[in-house]
Each structure stands twice: as structure tokens, then as C-alpha cells.
Amino acid sequence: MNGPRRALVIGAGLAGCASAASLAARGWQVEVLERHDAPAREASGNPQGVLYLKLSAHGTALSQMILAGFGYTRRWLERLQRGRDWDDCGVLQLAFDTKEAERQAKLASAFDSSLLQCLDREQAEAVAGVALASGGLFYPEGGWVHPPALCHAQLQHPRIRLLNHHHVIALRRIDGLWQAWDGEQLLASAPLVVLAGAAEICNFEACAELPLKRIRGQITRLPLTERSQALGTVVCADGYVAPARDGEHTLGASFDFHSLDLAPTAGEHASNLGLLEAISADLAQRLDTSALDPAQLQGRAAFRCTSPDYLPIVGPLADPAAFSTTYSMLAKDARQVPAIDCPWLEGLYVNSGHGSRGLITAPLSGELIAAWASGEPLPVPRAVAEACHPNRFTLRKLIRGK
Ligand SMILES: Cc1cc2nc3c(=O)[nH]c(=O)nc-3n(C[C@H](O)[C@H](O)[C@H](O)COP(=O)(O)OP(=O)(O)OC[C@H]3O[C@@H](n4cnc5c(N)ncnc54)[C@H](O)[C@@H]3O)c2cc1C
Known part of the structure; x- marks a missing residue:
């Protein structure tokens, strides 16, 4: 690829800032578009959040994600000031x-x-x-943790540019680039976009069917x-x-x-x-x-933003209608492993659904996104990545027929 790899991140809460930090650490040039006047003005804006681990003794995907996320967040926090941040x-x-x-x-x-x-x-x-x-x-x-401190620390990277007062209303893909529009105004464009606007991402067509709740x-x-x-x-x-x-x-x-x-x-x-x-x-x-x-x-x-299975929604997005058509045979036999390429919305990723534990899951999810986008090995076991995958809901719907 010629020139630096470029990405847009939409939303500067814990999920967006973590995604930007992980991409920048891998050499991506990142623009973070935030509608408010500063990062961490919504769910990530509380004065103190708790590193709360709700684990399961049965090693579920959620429990593995929480454990790995806790370790990862803790390592990030070591860079911040104890007592204040x-x-x-x-x-x-x-x-x-x-x-x-x-x-x-x-x-x-x-x-x-x-x-x-x-x-x-x-x-x-x-x-x-x-x-x-x-x-x-x-x-x-x-x-x-003072979540805004973590957000600000994650944005402190020479390859990250924060654009406040940038409210993205629509995304369009033109000539291999995703364009972020605010009504009639083109705000920014890049080949890769991470949607990190919590439940607001459902306003984008590609996420309209994600079962996120406020x-x-x-x-x-x-x-x-x-x-x-x-x-x-x-x-x-x-x-x-x-x-x-x-x-x-x-x-x-x-x-x-x-x-x-x-x-x-x-x-x-x-x-x-x-x-x-x-x-x-x-x-x-x-x-x-x-x-x-x-x-x-x-x-x-x-607002917290939760998914029905309490796992975050992290990974590449597929076209929901094309996905259902492509894999319609799974409705008849869920055991099939169809050798057909997934209809990805190329370069479009989501990092959302962190519910009541964003401090633990959002930073590691940023790593997951960046590893995916950069073609690197994923930082969590495959079963955990699959359990967090945005396609899981459409897949379940296809298999269960509802
Ligand atoms: C009361 C409360 C207590 C909590 N306590 C804890 C706790 O103790 N421990 C814990 O781990 N978690 C806690 N959480 C959960 C945690 O705060 C969230 O999981 C986390 O902040 C989610 O981060 P996020 O980046 O996904 O969302 P947000 O912080 O909401 O960030 C989304 C950002 O995207 C921006 N945005 C949205 N749409 C657009 C758009 N179209 N264009 C531009 N920008 C856009 C928004 O302005 C916002 O800044 C709590 C949440 C609440 C509400």
C-alpha cells in the first residue's frame, strides 16, 4: 500500500479513543470525529468508573473477554497518574x-x-x-478510573487528530473511500472507518439492524x-x-x-x-x-449501550441483506460451512455495545479492531472474537429463522 494507512473513528468515548490509539500504534493516521466540544462527554464522562469484573466460573466467552480486558486496561492505566486519573x-x-x-x-x-x-x-x-x-x-x-483521563491519554499520539464539533450524519462509499457527511458538508474521508458512537451507530444504515439498547x-x-x-x-x-x-x-x-x-x-x-x-x-x-x-x-x-448477550459488538461489518441471502442455506442446515466469501462492507468496523463495563472491554476491543484492520493475529482467542462479532445476530436469526 502506498502512503500511510488512513482511518476515521466516529465517536470519542472509551471505544473510539481506544480504537484510535490501537490503530495509531500500528502506523495508521487517524482522524477522530466527535460531535461534542471534547472527548468523553457522554457515557465515558463520569468522574469515576469502577473496574468491575463480573466473571463466570465456567470460562464463558464473556468471562474470558472481561479477564483479558481487565489485564489490558490495567496496563494502560499504569501510564496515567495514580490518585488523580x-x-x-x-x-x-x-x-x-x-x-x-x-x-x-x-x-x-x-x-x-x-x-x-x-x-x-x-x-x-x-x-x-x-x-x-x-x-x-x-x-x-x-x-x-476517571474515564475522561483514559480517553485523553489514548488520543495523545502524533498520528491522531481529534476533530471536535464534527457530527457525522451519513456515510457514503465512493471510489474505495468512506466519506463522512454532516448534511451537505463532507467532513472527512478514508478507506477505513470505525463506528464508535455507542447506540447512535444504529442511525447508519450498515448498523440499523444491530440490537443495541440504550x-x-x-x-x-x-x-x-x-x-x-x-x-x-x-x-x-x-x-x-x-x-x-x-x-x-x-x-x-x-x-x-x-x-x-x-x-x-x-x-x-x-x-x-x-x-x-x-x-x-x-x-x-x-x-x-x-x-x-x-x-x-x-x-x-x-446512556449505557447494551447488546442482548451483554458482549460488546466489535469487528468488521457485513451488508446485512446480502449476508442473509449469501448464507440462506444455513436456515435449512446450520451445520453447513459454506465456502462463500462474506459480503463485507469493506473497511467498515464497529466498536460498541460495552454496556456497564466499557472500562474493561473497550480498550481491548480497540486492539481487536486494529489487529483485524491490520491483518494481524487477533489479541483474544477465536471463540471470544466470534462471540463479539457484529455478524452474530444476523447469523443467529438465519439459523433460528427469527
Ligand atoms: C451511569 C453510568 C455508570 C457507569 N459505570 C461504569 C463503571 O463503573 N465501570 C465501567 O466499566 N463502565 C461503566 N459505565 C459504562 C461505560 O461508561 C460505557 O461502557 C462506556 O463509556 C462506553 O463507551 P463508548 O465509547 O462506547 O460510548 P460513549 O462514551 O457514549 O461515546 C460515544 C461517543 O460517540 C459520539 N458520537 C455518537 N454519534 C456520533 C456521530 N454521529 N458523530 C460524531 N460523534 C458521535 C458521542 O458524542 C460520544 O462522545 C457506566 C455508564 C453509565 C451511563
Whole structure:
């Protein structure tokens, strides 16, 4: 190929910034088109997110992806400033009922103790620095991250150019190049495009059939108090609370499957305070929450973007209609392995669907995209790459006939 390889990335959240960093590291010249005035203004804009590992003892594709992603994100974080951008203070997942305690015991026997350990209540309280109702599973290498810091760090590369205020409305492929248009204006073009706009990617024809869902979530910012300084680790139950960053603890997060309004509500601040009470009544008291008026609390809301199987959607895109026609024989016999080329939309990739765990899955997904685009070996086992592949939904639909 003559000249540098060029790519556009649409969206500057965790997925877009990671895709840009991984492509740039492999020599690609990347333009990142973001509709806001800066990166990390939507889901990736919370003050603190948690490196939360929901693993399975059965080694599922999702669990493998989470484990590999955790290791990869952790290595990235080592380049950032501890205490300001992230902290490896550990993550404690409380065993809040018998079922959860059983699940945690299974995990403790399936994984190495350097990754996770079952703690009884006394041990858990010693790590957390506050009184707790139960013990739990402790991830000593987990912690919190300021997601915008990770996004900004990933964009710091001489081969990456960030274009803010660039809202891509349509994509057209002309003479082997993808053109990104904002109405009548051509914004940029390149042979390769990564769609990293979370659920907004469904506005592009190529992604219109991807089953992505928006789930609104709200976090609450709680001012640090003298007595809340004792909190030594992230503690999670149904919600999570992190040790303070910049004078504030982040408490999260609500789930609203219906609302499309992003104005924070007092009702959700109140329900987040309920989550805190369930995590630790002692911490709630240390934070003096009974004296706080939910209507006066600060916070922010954004949309998570989830897929039906909770795996991210990462990889090259095929033309959905042509895909169904090309592989229609699978509807009759799913065991066939047709020797027909997939009708790829050449040079078009997606990195989305990171749900509630983008800090863990998005950076590694950037590597996956860049490896695919550069013709390199993939950084995850083939079964994991296939489980994340954008074609999986059309394929399942073909095979199941619905
Ligand atoms: C309340 C809440 C709490 C969370 N807590 C955690 C947590 O503790 N741990 C964790 O790992 N994850 C957490 N998450 C999930 C995590 O934030 C997401 O998985 C992650 O931020 C997704 O990154 P993204 O880049 O896919 O999407 P986004 O951050 O939403 O980025 C998409 C970007 O694309 C841009 N864009 C979209 N369409 C266009 C277009 N057409 N043209 C130009 N730009 C476009 C948007 O402006 C945006 O900047 C939480 C999410 C929420 C909402």
C-alpha cells in the first residue's frame, strides 16, 4: 500500500479513543470525529468508573473477554497518574445474600488468589475501612478510573487528530473511500472507518439492524467528609461507591430502561442513596446522607449501550441483506460451512455495545479492531472474537429463522 494507512473513528468515548490509539500504534493516521466540544462527554464522562469484573466460573466467552480486558486496561492505566486519573485501591463485591455468597465461593475456587479472594466480614471491613453487613469477593488489582483521563491519554499520539464539533450524519462509499457527511458538508474521508458512537451507530444504515439498547444511568457525587476518608476500596453491591477523587465520592448507578431524558433527577439521587445504605449504613452515616437533600445533590446521567448477550459488538461489518441471502442455506442446515466469501462492507468496523463495563472491554476491543484492520493475529482467542462479532445476530436469526 502506498502512503500511510488512513482511518476515521466516529465517536470519542472509551471505544473510539481506544480504537484510535490501537490503530495509531500500528502506523495508521487517524482522524477522530466527535460531535461534542471534547472527548468523553457522554457515557465515558463520569468522574469515576469502577473496574468491575463480573466473571463466570465456567470460562464463558464473556468471562474470558472481561479477564483479558481487565489485564489490558490495567496496563494502560499504569501510564496515567495514580490518585488523580485512577487508583488501584481494589474492588470489594459484597456477598449480600446466600446466592451471591455461593457464586463468589465458586469463583474463588476457579481463579487465582492474586486476582480475587473471598473475605469474611472482618477481613472485608479491614480492607474497606468502614463497617459492612457481610464479607465479599475482593479484587486487589481493581479500583476506580476517571474515564475522561483514559480517553485523553489514548488520543495523545502524533498520528491522531481529534476533530471536535464534527457530527457525522451519513456515510457514503465512493471510489474505495468512506466519506463522512454532516448534511451537505463532507467532513472527512478514508478507506477505513470505525463506528464508535455507542447506540447512535444504529442511525447508519450498515448498523440499523444491530440490537443495541440504550439504558439511562445516573451517578451521584457525594462530598468527601472527614469520616468518609476512611473508605479504602471501591465497595459494590447493587450499586457502587468509590474512595474520593478530587474531594468527591462517586455513587452509582441507577438503571432506567425507558427514559431518554438526560437531566439528573432527585428521585434517582434518592435511589442511589438507597444503594449506598445497602452497601454500608456506616459509610452512609459517615457521609451524613440523612442531612442531604436529593434535590440539591450533584450528578450526571448518560446512556449505557447494551447488546442482548451483554458482549460488546466489535469487528468488521457485513451488508446485512446480502449476508442473509449469501448464507440462506444455513436456515435449512446450520451445520453447513459454506465456502462463500462474506459480503463485507469493506473497511467498515464497529466498536460498541460495552454496556456497564466499557472500562474493561473497550480498550481491548480497540486492539481487536486494529489487529483485524491490520491483518494481524487477533489479541483474544477465536471463540471470544466470534462471540463479539457484529455478524452474530444476523447469523443467529438465519439459523433460528427469527
Ligand atoms: C451511569 C453510568 C455508570 C457507569 N459505570 C461504569 C463503571 O463503573 N465501570 C465501567 O466499566 N463502565 C461503566 N459505565 C459504562 C461505560 O461508561 C460505557 O461502557 C462506556 O463509556 C462506553 O463507551 P463508548 O465509547 O462506547 O460510548 P460513549 O462514551 O457514549 O461515546 C460515544 C461517543 O460517540 C459520539 N458520537 C455518537 N454519534 C456520533 C456521530 N454521529 N458523530 C460524531 N460523534 C458521535 C458521542 O458524542 C460520544 O462522545 C457506566 C455508564 C453509565 C451511563
